[in-house]
Amino acid sequence: MNNVTTKITVKITQRRIDFPEEMQKEIRKTSYHCDICKKSFSQKSNLTTHKRIHTGEKPYHCDICGQSFSRGSVLDIHKRVHTGVKPYHCDDCDISFSQKSHLTIHRRVHTGEKPYHCNNCGKSFSQRSHFTIHKRIHTGEKPYHCDVCGKSFSDGKMYSNDKTSILGSGNTLYLTYH
Template identity: 35%
Template structure:
């Protein structure tokens, strides 16, 4: 399929790629494949440094930044640096007084449960569902 044909679908609304697990439809085959991984749990992208496996190529690109230490996104409130916009947005929620999650084992505060889960897996091998990590804090978290 040409890129032009795929682009045309964004205008026509045509979505020929149907998920085999749910009712979701997609204009792009690549989007369909990525979505299917949500259902199958397939993780075809492997880090060549630590062997961690991930569902998406974009996740692997972000993951490599953890190894290189690259942090090009800067918080406008405190100057803290982040490897990607996702982590920055979560950090901003804390500054803006939105709901946050605190690790049971340390003082780390995360803006959403998925960041807390990543933190717990990295530091203790536990996840919020298996450890009392998911303590929801009030909006008055200070940094």
């Protein structure tokens, strides 16, 4: 690559991307590949962390509650549950959050940003989880199934409402997620 330093970021998607042959050779030389799913990483440490998805290994343990995590950074965020530390502050309303991503989502209340747009009906959503549930209206997907009444639901909250009306409070109901 003629004395030029090139940083290549590749996100694996459903699309096939054809790189020039010279670049393909360079990528193969500097990549670490998962032998299970064939995903590639530029750093060996990222491959090591990724493999924990397949093995279920969670080497980072919370010394307060014993919960385990596959990444140390996730353990650090988790510990804020116990300490109450909320380092991310909203400048508009002075609410604080333990995770930066929660502040990012909250800020949309003030900005009106709705980055998740439904191509079927034109509705937009500020949170990905709300968009995911909404899309099920169009697909008909109902992944939450009540084993007691036989009904299926597109939203886990609707399932929760149903189980309360069927059993009343204090009873156990088993949910099957498909």
